[in-house]
Amino acid sequence: MxxxxxxxxxxxxxxxxxxxxxxxxxxxxxxxxGDTQLKLDIASxxxxxxxxxxxxxxxxxxxxxxxxxxxxxENGKYIIGYDPLDGSSxxxxxxxxxxxxxxxxxxxNGSSIVAAVYVVYGPRxxxxxxxxxxxxxxxxxxxxxxxxxxxxxxxxGKINATGATQKGWAAYHKKLVDExxxxxxxxxxxxxxxxxxHQILLKGGGLFSYPATTDTPKxxxxxxxxxxxxxxxxxxALGSAIDGKKxxxxxxxxxxxxxxxxxxxxxxxxxxxxxxYAKQ
Ligand code: P6P
Numbered sequence: 001m002x003x004x005x006x007x008x009x010x011x012x013x014x015x016x017x018x019x020x021x022x023x024x025x026x027x028x029x030x031x032x033x034g035d036t037q038l039k040l041d042i043a044s045x046x047x048x049x050x051x052x053x054x055x056x057x058x059x060x061x062x063x064x065x066x067x068x069x070x071x072x073x074e075n076g077k078y079i080i081g082y083d084p085l086d087g088s089s090x091x092x093x094x095x096x097x098x099x100x101x102x103x104x105x106x107x108x109n110g111s112s113i114v115a116a117v118y119v120v121y122g123p124r125x126x127x128x129x130x131x132x133x134x135x136x137x138x139x140x141x142x143x144x145x146x147x148x149x150x151x152x153x154x155x156x157g158k159i160n161a162t163g164a165t166q167k168g169w170a171a172y173h174k175k176l177v178d179e180x181x182x183x184x185x186x187x188x189x190x191x192x193x194x195x196x197x198h199q200i201l202l203k204g205g206g207l208f209s210y211p212a213t214t215d216t217p218k219x220x221x222x223x224x225x226x227x228x229x230x231x232x233x234x235x236x237a238l239g240s241a242i243d244g245k246k247x248x249x250x251x252x253x254x255x256x257x258x259x260x261x262x263x264x265x266x267x268x269x270x271x272x273x274x275x276x277y278a279k280q
Contacts (some may be wrong), residue, residue, distance in 0.1 A: 032064075
């Protein structure tokens with residue numbers, strides 16, 4: 001696992017430079033999910049693939065920016081599902097973005113994830129590694145990541161990050177959101193999954209929701225590259241992650257780009273979601 005984290009560290013330093021000084025224009029390609037790829041999406045994906053080539057424990061990589069899985073080392077142990085540059089369209093307005101990695105054994109079912117890593121490219125470059133617990137690292141002036149602290153969520157938080165277009169929300173979802181705000185929670189939502197969830201983790205808790213909507217009945221966020229890795233992080237940080245009714249890590253994707261409605265948060269807030277969705 002160490003060589004995988006080292007590969008991600010090297011890749012993140014290269015991606016950080018590409019974000020700061022690279023071409024933020026669009027390519028003439030679209031990914032499997034139909035997103036028009038930024039040149040930075042493709043560049044970040046290539047950087048990560050190059051660094052994983054040096055890690056012989058990586059058997060297969062599955063990227064949000066690739067149509068199919070790619071085998072790197074036949075005798076490798078791990079499958080890595082990753083989103084090389086999540087929220088990349090936010091770079092044009094100078095908001096934080098991130099890279100997300102799920103490390104799996106045998107297959108990419110939620111129950112097969114054994115570690116998760118994400119990197120936030122913001123005012124500072126920070127990496128969070130979840131294996132047995134959740135540790136925060138920060139990139140220093142010397143070009144090395146230094147451990148800062150262990151992250152754990154409180155039982156209850158103060159932040160409500162409400163994803164998806166509101167006109168597409170179900171009435172019971174809108175009622176849940178309004179009730180949470182009426183309890184004094186503060187709206188914190190940038191449209192970037194990585195910084196939005198990182199804020200909840202570092203501020204001690206709250207709720208991030210990306211529900212099913214009329215235009216995205218299976219939600220928008222991808223199980224293998226985004227949802228399972230963050231579900232693993234939140235559970236290891238003593239929080240919870242559900243699809244509205246069950247643990248996200250109990251799900252099995254029907255294909256590598258499959259999506260799910262998702263809720264990540266402190267246990268009190270997730271309990272409120274379960275109660276609101278149980279009646280539906
Ligand atoms: P919406 C970015 O495009 C992304 O995939 C996630 O990073 C983010 O959480 C979500 O989409 C935002 O989607 O529909 O709320 O703008």
